[in-house]
Amino acid sequence: MPLNACELEIDLFCRGLRVPPHVPLDGVRGISRTRAGLGSGLEIVIPTHSWLKREIWMNAPVVEEFAQHSPYVLDWSGDGGPKEDGGPKEVRPTEVRPTEVRPTEVRPTGHGYSIVDRRNQTRYPVRLPSEPAWYRQFTSRDVPMSRIGVLQGTYLGIYINPVCAFWNYDPPLNCRFCTTGANVGCAESSSKTIEDVVETCHAARDLSGVTFVHFNGGFQGTRGLRTAEPYVRAVKENVGLLVGVQLTPEKDFTGYDRLIDLGVDHFSFCFEFMNPDWFARICPGKARMLGQSLYFDAMDYCASRLPRGAVSGEIIAGLEPIESTLAAIERVASVGAFPTVCVFRPTVGSDMAEWPPPDYEDMRRVLQAVYDACRRHRVPIGLAPNIEVSLVVNPDDAALLAPVSAGTLFYEAWRRVLRVAARPVFARRMRPRARSGARV
Numbered sequence: 001m002p003l004n005a006c007e008l009e010i011d012l013f014c015r016g017l018r019v020p021p022h023v024p025l026d027g028v029r030g031i032s033r034t035r036a037g038l039g040s041g042l043e044i045v046i047p048t049h050s051w052l053k054r055e056i057w058m059n060a061p062v063v064e065e066f067a068q069h070s071p072y073v074l075d076w077s078g079d080g081g082p083k084e085d086g087g088p089k090e091v092r093p094t095e096v097r098p099t100e101v102r103p104t105e106v107r108p109t110g111h112g113y114s115i116v117d118r119r120n121q122t123r124y125p126v127r128l129p130s131e132p133a134w135y136r137q138f139t140s141r142d143v144p145m146s147r148i149g150v151l152q153g154t155y156l157g158i159y160i161n162p163v164c165a166f167w168n169y170d171p172p173l174n175c176r177f178c179t180t181g182a183n184v185g186c187a188e189s190s191s192k193t194i195e196d197v198v199e200t201c202h203a204a205r206d207l208s209g210v211t212f213v214h215f216n217g218g219f220q221g222t223r224g225l226r227t228a229e230p231y232v233r234a235v236k237e238n239v240g241l242l243v244g245v246q247l248t249p250e251k252d253f254t255g256y257d258r259l260i261d262l263g264v265d266h267f268s269f270c271f272e273f274m275n276p277d278w279f280a281r282i283c284p285g286k287a288r289m290l291g292q293s294l295y296f297d298a299m300d301y302c303a304s305r306l307p308r309g310a311v312s313g314e315i316i317a318g319l320e321p322i323e324s325t326l327a328a329i330e331r332v333a334s335v336g337a338f339p340t341v342c343v344f345r346p347t348v349g350s351d352m353a354e355w356p357p358p359d360y361e362d363m364r365r366v367l368q369a370v371y372d373a374c375r376r377h378r379v380p381i382g383l384a385p386n387i388e389v390s391l392v393v394n395p396d397d398a399a400l401l402a403p404v405s406a407g408t409l410f411y412e413a414w415r416r417v418l419r420v421a422a423r424p425v426f427a428r429r430m431r432p433r434a435r436s437g438a439r440v
């Protein structure tokens with residue numbers, strides 16, 4: 001029996017994807033490792049053939065060791081193109097950023113691809129999104145925009161701060177799954193000016209239809225929220241995107257108030273684990289410098305100040321006991337926030353590169369619980385326009401895992417009504433606020 005699109009997404013997160021060397025990847029998004037450790041794969045889009053959701057975006061693991069043994073193999077059958085033959089496994093990351101704008105991209109729609117499950121020869125058609133033309137443009141101070149921001153699914157991710165301070169301790173206190181310390185300053189610019197960020201946001205909005213920019217920056221002591229303020233202000237005034245902020249929590253909650261006043265639309269809190277022992281073991285910096293309870297307190301505070309569904313709690317599934325993960329999901333949804341679940345990826349270069357990936361059945365159970373918790377707690381997921389996050393299984397992706405019941409149908413009808421009702425609200429929030437017409 002073929003998997004549905006969300007089941008395929010989960011299984012690809014758990015098993016990875018092989019990319020034979022003859023499968024052409026020209027013009028599709030390169031393999032980028034510029035985020036906090038989980039974005040090392042190939043961006044793919046899976047059609048769902050379901051009324052619940054049109055398509056699913058994901059970042060499939062391809063460079064990790066476990067992916068080299070995956071039963072899933074990428075194939076391309078475009079006109080005149082090579083056919084998949086199960087040959088040697090090799091991946092060619094896009095490591096060079098060319099300096100000129102390419103007027104046209106090869107295979108801009110990324111069609112003709114499919115994923116073949118070698119265990120039973122089931123073929124799943126997929127699309128590979130093309131590399132955005134603005135990746136090859138420069139900001140006014142001559143920085144490639146690809147070193148400022150990166151598309152992760154359909155949204156723009158920008159790391160705004162210097163490298164997370166957990167990496168500066170001796171011995172380092174970085175989260176063990178993370179590779180940010182190896183990326184910032186290498187694969188991406190170590191400093192980003194307001195102008196860099198605003199110009200990149202303009203380009204991503206105009207050329208890729210981006211509606212949401214997500215600022216993150218790891219641990220910056222008590223200065224993180226303050227540092228984010230000018231970026232938020234500039235984007236809200238000049239570009240008008242929806243803006244999310246993801247930083248380690250701070251004890252002074254007035255920092256959240258200021259950002260909300262500036263127009264922040266979303267906060268996310270990465271507490272990663274519910275089990276305190278796993279939290280301390282995998283996230284030593286977070287445990288020593290902040291404490292797990294501060295994450296919950298800050299999340300609860302922001303959830304009380306913003307509309308339901310505007311805040312998220314991020315967790316990693318596949319390491320701590322599954323019952324703890326299920327408890328974390330319940331904890332997040334109980335305050336009207338939505339749980340975002342990263343399926344653990346033993347990313348190359350991280351301290352956990354040798355760890356095994358999670359089990360599919362466990363992850364299916366976890367993701368089913370995410371949707372179920374959102375439904376029971378009436379968390380309005382998937383309302384904002386055009387936000388598909390490729391690094392996680394989106395809560396509304398998991399609608400495809402839910403058994404058909406009166407409760408599910410009612411929740412989906414409710415979400416539909418809210419989506420329509422929320423359109424003018426989001427349209428207003430995406431309008432630039434600058435009055436003078438001045439542009440940074």
Ligand code: SF4
Nearest residue numbers: 164174175178180218
């Ligand atoms: S807080 Fe942890 S996950 Fe986030 S950037 Fe720092 S080390 Fe990485």
